[in-house]
Every structure is written in structure tokens, then in C-alpha cells.
Amino acid sequence: MSIANVLLVDDESEFVETFSERLELRDLNISKAFSGEGALQVLEKNHDLEVVILDVKMPGMDGIETLEEIKKQFPLVEVIMLSGHSTVESAIEGMKKGAFDYLMKPCDMDQIIDKVSEAVAKKRQHEEKIIQARIKEITSRRV
Numbered sequence: 001m002s003i004a005n006v007l008l009v010d011d012e013s014e015f016v017e018t019f020s021e022r023l024e025l026r027d028l029n030i031s032k033a034f035s036g037e038g039a040l041q042v043l044e045k046n047h048d049l050e051v052v053i054l055d056v057k058m059p060g061m062d063g064i065e066t067l068e069e070i071k072k073q074f075p076l077v078e079v080i081m082l083s084g085h086s087t088v089e090s091a092i093e094g095m096k097k098g099a100f101d102y103l104m105k106p107c108d109m110d111q112i113i114d115k116v117s118e119a120v121a122k123k124r125q126h127e128e129k130i131i132q133a134r135i136k137e138i139t140s141r142r143v
Contacts, residue, residue: 002027002028002029003026003027003028003113003116003117003120004028004029004050004051004116004117004119004120005028005029005031005046005048005049005050005051006023006028006029006030006031006049006050006051006052006053006116007030007031007032007033007039007042007043007046007049007051007052007053008020008023008030008031008032008033008052008053009032009033009034009035009036009038009039009052009053009054009055009058009063009066010034010054010055010058010082011034011035011055011058011059012055013034016032016034017032020032022109023112023113026109026113028113028116031046031049035058035059035060035061036058036060036061036062036063036065036066036069037060037061039052039054039066039070040066040069040070040073043070043073043074043077044073049074049077050077050078050119050120050123050124051077051078051079051080051100051116051119051120051123052070052077052078052079052080053080053082053112053116054066054067054070054079054080054081054082055081055082055083056081056082056083056085056090056094057083057084057085063081063083063094064090064093064094064097067079067081067094067097067098067099068097068098071097071098076123076126076127077123078100078119078120078122078123079098079099079100080099080100080101080102080103080112080115080116080119081094081099081101081102081103082102082103082104082105082107083102083103083104083105084104084105084106100115100118100119100122101115101118101119103115
């Protein structure tokens with residue numbers, strides 16, 4: 001069983017292919033997208049995705065815009081922002097808009113695996129709380 005179901009989003013196809021191979025070797029199940037719009041389409045079709053690793057600088061819909069849409073449409077999905085051209089301002093903006101964390105390229109594989117593990121644990125905790133609340137609601141109606 002894989003550690004997590006992850007969507008890797010970056011407009012640089014060589015980076016996506018290489019990085020996804022490296023992540024798969026570390027027991028992550030990887031889906032790929034090459035744009036913000038593509039990421040939203042993949043998330044719409046694949047409801048078991050748990051974490052998105054999202055590049056900040058992309059043509060068209062950039063990472064911050066994509067993050068906003070992901071959080072609107074898929075609020076439980078955790079997003080790790082990834083950038084080679086980071087500024088403190090973009091990191092702060094991403095965190096304010098709901099990013100789980102913000103990492104710089106190139107990033108250490110152990111660090112990204114740790115962040116993905118933390119993000120997926122957070123998502124699963126939220127899901128468990130929702131399930132418990134629904135169970136409580138249903139059982140309280142019966143009494």
C-alpha cells in the first residue's frame with residue numbers, strides 16, 4: 001500500500017516525469033498534471049487524491065490561483081507549494097490561502113516524503129472527524 005495518493009503539478013514535463021519516478025520509488029502513488037487547469041481536471045476525476053505538490057510559477061493559471069481553486073473545490077486536499085523562484089511574499093500568500101507547506105526546488109527527497117506524510121495524516125484526521133460527526137448526527141436522530 002502506498003503512503004499517499006499524490007498529484008504532481010508542474011509545467012516542466014521533464015521535471016514531472018523525473019520527480020514522479022523518484023516519488024513512486026518511495027511508495028507514493030503519483031498522478032500528473034502540467035498546468036493548473038489540468039490539475040483541477042485530474043482532481044475532478046480522481047477523488048482519492050490526498051496531496052497536491054504544486055509548482056508556484058506556471059503559465060496561465062499560476063500556482064497561487066490553482067491553490068485557491070483546489071481549496072474551494074476540494075477543501076480537504078492538502079497542497080504543498082514547490083518553487084524554484086520563491087519569494088517570501090509568495091510563500092506567505094500561499095500559506096494564507098491554505099497551503100500545507102512551501103518548499104524550494106531542488107528539495108531533499110526525505111523532506112518532501114516527510115511533508116507528504118504529514119499532509120496526508122492531517123487530511124485523514126479531518127476525514128475521520130467528519131465521519132465521526134456524521135455518525136454522531138445519525139445516531140442522535142434515532143434516540
